[in-house]
Amino acid sequence: MTQHLQHLYEVLSKVDGYVYPNEIELNWSILIVLYPYITGLVAGAFILASLERIFKLHVLRPTYGIALLTALSFMLVATMPLVSHLGKPFRAYEIMVTPHLSSAMAIFGFVYLWYLMVVLLLEIWFDYRCDMIIWAGETTGVKRFLYRAFSLWTTDISPKAVALDNKLGYIVTIIGVPSAFLLHGYVGFIFGSIKANPWWSTVLMPVIFLFSAIVSGIALVMLVYNVITRIRKVKIDMPCLDAIASYLFYILLIDFVLEGLDQIHRIYEAEESFDVLHNLVFGRLFFTMFIMQGLIGTVAPLLTLGTLQFYKPKEKIRKVIYMVIPALILVGIFFMRWNVVIGGQLFSKSFYGYTDFKIGLIGTEGYLMAAFWLIVPFAILSFLLWLFPPWKKKDEEHEVQNA
Amino acid sequence: MTQTRSKVTRRNFFKAGSIIVGGIAVASALTPFDGVLFATERPKGKGEWYGIGIDINKCIGCGKCANACKLENNVPKDPFYFRSWVEQYTIKNDGTILVESPNGGIDGFKQSVPDADIFKSFFVPKMCNHCAKSPCVQVCPVGATFETPEGIVLVDENYCIGCRYCVQACPYGCRFINPEKGTAEKCTLCIHRLEKGKNPACFEMCPTEARIYGDLNDPDSKINYFLKNHTCMVIKPNLNTGSKLFYNALSPEVR
Numbered sequence: 207m208t209q210h211l212q213h214l215y216e217v218l219s220k221v222d223g224y225v226y227p228n229e230i231e232l233n234w235s236i237l238i239v240l241y242p243y244i245t246g247l248v249a250g251a252f253i254l255a256s257l258e259r260i261f262k263l264h265v266l267r268p269t270y271g272i273a274l275l276t277a278l279s280f281m282l283v284a285t286m287p288l289v290s291h292l293g294k295p296f297r298a299y300e301i302m303v304t305p306h307l308s309s310a311m312a313i314f315g316f317v318y319l320w321y322l323m324v325v326l327l328l329e330i331w332f333d334y335r336c337d338m339i340i341w342a343g344e345t346t347g348v349k350r351f352l353y354r355a356f357s358l359w360t361t362d363i364s365p366k367a368v369a370l371d372n373k374l375g376y377i378v379t380i381i382g383v384p385s386a387f388l389l390h391g392y393v394g395f396i397f398g399s400i401k402a403n404p405w406w407s408t409v410l411m412p413v414i415f416l417f418s419a420i421v422s423g424i425a426l427v428m429l430v431y432n433v434i435t436r437i438r439k440v441k442i443d444m445p446c447l448d449a450i451a452s453y454l455f456y457i458l459l460i461d462f463v464l465e466g467l468d469q470i471h472r473i474y475e476a477e478e479s480f481d482v483l484h485n486l487v488f489g490r491l492f493f494t495m496f497i498m499q500g501l502i503g504t505v506a507p508l509l510t511l512g513t514l515q516f517y518k519p520k521e522k523i524r525k526v527i528y529m530v531i532p533a534l535i536l537v538g539i540f541f542m543r544w545n546v547v548i549g550g551q552l553f554s555k556s557f558y559g560y561t562d563f564k565i566g567l568i569g570t571e572g573y574l575m576a577a578f579w580l581i582v583p584f585a586i587l588s589f590l591l592w593l594f595p596p597w598k599k600k601d602e603e604h605e606v607q608n609a
Numbered sequence: 610m611t612q613t614r615s616k617v618t619r620r621n622f623f624k625a626g627s628i629i630v631g632g633i634a635v636a637s638a639l640t641p642f643d644g645v646l647f648a649t650e651r652p653k654g655k656g657e658w659y660g661i662g663i664d665i666n667k668c669i670g671c672g673k674c675a676n677a678c679k680l681e682n683n684v685p686k687d688p689f690y691f692r693s694w695v696e697q698y699t700i701k702n703d704g705t706i707l708v709e710s711p712n713g714g715i716d717g718f719k720q721s722v723p724d725a726d727i728f729k730s731f732f733v734p735k736m737c738n739h740c741a742k743s744p745c746v747q748v749c750p751v752g753a754t755f756e757t758p759e760g761i762v763l764v765d766e767n768y769c770i771g772c773r774y775c776v777q778a779c780p781y782g783c784r785f786i787n788p789e790k791g792t793a794e795k796c797t798l799c800i801h802r803l804e805k806g807k808n809p810a811c812f813e814m815c816p817t818e819a820r821i822y823g824d825l826n827d828p829d830s831k832i833n834y835f836l837k838n839h840t841c842m843v844i845k846p847n848l849n850t851g852s853k854l855f856y857n858a859l860s861p862e863v864r
Contacts, residue, residue, distance in 0.1 A: 210788060214689050224708035226735075226782030227691045233773040233786065293771015293791030297751075300770055306752035311774050314750075401848055402744055402780035555780055556864045558708050 223559025250423010271596020332375035404479035425532035455511035503538010667819035672714035674811035681810035737796035741851030
């Protein structure tokens with residue numbers, strides 16, 4: 207408490223111009239930056255998986271299982287930064303029990319549950335049910351128990367049952383794509399619908415969030431696939447990565463154009479808030495916006511991936527590119543969320559000044575806590591990949607044999 | 610005649626019937642999403658419905674209102690938590706605008722600009738606008754913040770989850786999170802005093818009677834007299850929040 211006040215007095219000394227007295231404290235900190243970031247990774251990873259399944263882009267097959275498990279790992283953690291940031295975390299369940307229907311935030315719990323329970327879990331279950339039954343027969347001990355439990359003690363692996371699994375899984379994926387769009391477009395709406403804040407209040411916000419989500423999810427799966435193949439010491443499927451890089455380029459381009467359009471619109475209309483936002487962007491947000499989000503996270507990947515569209519360097523160089531570029535994109539999208547969430551609170555709603563922001567290392571809103579919530583999904587993913595290795599699936603082995 | 614009768618076949622009857630029933634079902638499924646209606650619906654009810662008037666010409670910037678509010682409502686003393694505060698606007702001859710509110714005006718004001726450079730200067734007391742279409746009420750995910758039938762926007766601290774969405778949604782910066790309780794806090798128009806027939810603390814302490822409040826539904830109330838006899842304006846009218854805090858002599862620089 208005293209430390210918090212000490213921090214606020216420090217911020218008070220750094221206030222530039224005039225801010226309402228209640229605005230000195232930033233209400234949404236790094237945990238709320240993580241929330242749209244993690245949700246975006248989920249939506250993006252799922253959409254990559256569904257490209258393979260619905261649009262029959264079989265070149266993406268090596269990443270299908272990884273993408274689904276990545277989406278699930280991050281989905282399981284998505285609400286944790288939100289809940290741990292609440293003033294009264296033990297009342298979080300009230301959102302589900304007594305949702306206030308005019309609130310954009312109130313419906314998030316339902317959208318989240320729909321996506322987690324109906325889309326992700328079901329799709330993965332249908333995809334793995336047959337394999338889990340087979341693996342249960344091949345393993346012993348805890349692992350065997352886990353396979354049996356997760357397959358809900360079903361035993362039918364007749365061709366008819368497997369065909370039904372595939373059919374139902376396909377239907378869930380079809381429902382899943384609009385659901386993924388809904389999930390992240392909706393997160394954008396939470397910010398975009400705040401008319402009090404001109405930095406957030408734009409109709410493009412849900413669309414921008416959606417495309418940046420797809421970009422970040424694809425980049426994450428690309429990176430995870432790269433790391434996994436290196437750990438497994440197997441050959442990287444270059445046609446697959448080439449294809450992903452190509453999709454990544456086009457979606458990043460759309461994202462860039464949309465964000466550019468948003469800014470051009472702001473500049474051309476130059477409403478009442480223009481001056482305060484202009485100084486914000488060229489002042490306190492300069493580094494995170496122009497350097498981290500713009501140069502490192504958007505322009506450099508765009509130029510590199512763009513070049514690959516008409517000039518293919520050697521495989522060795524492409525391998526390095528496919529490691530570095532997704533990492534840069536992930537950094538860029540993180541800072542995009544940062545610029546929205548933190549940037550939107552750095553200026554006063556009086557449009558007369560700016561407050562300051564500093565994160566500590568420890569504490570519920572510190573760097574360590576944020577790092578923790580970013581590491582946990584990777585720990586979950588490692589566990590899931592150990593339990594449900596997509597490369598050991600029956601159909602995968604079958605495909606390898608056919609090849 | 611026979612021809613007309615024959616057109617009403619059983620098939621057509623069911624067709625029309627299902628369209629009507631389906632239409633009603635769809636319409637009733639849509640009504641819970643009152644977020645859409647929120648921006649247009651006008652308040653109902655015939656009882657007392659409070660509005661507030663502040664006469665900027667009368668405010669002398671003594672800060673007693675802000676201090677009284679903190680004392681009456683046990684608001685944390687640190688200069689980051691205010692239900693009510695006063696701003697000093699100074700417009701210089703060169704057109705630049707200086708806004709100050711040291712400790713919310715509780716300790717009074719010192720003019721930092723030399724007299725010769727001042728075009729005009731005035732004080733603006735700020736508090737919750739008790740909006741009829743409150744963005745804060747709209748966004749609360751659990752309905753912990755609500756508008757009473759008397760038009761007072763309140764927070765149920767036993768219900769608030771401390772998500773801070775309302776703080777983000779208030780265009781006037783009137784909300785904060787109580788650092789000890791972890792829940793949202795704001796001006797209650799001293800409803801605990803109103804219920805006992807007393808004036809809110811800030812109104813009671815104002816030495817120049819710059820603040821008045823009253824029933825907007827009563828044509829003879831003080832607030833309606835104030836509105837009739839002054840050129841009143843709300844802050845940020847473009848946001849259509851249905852603000853019920855009306856200022857006399859509000860300068861366009863005030864935000």
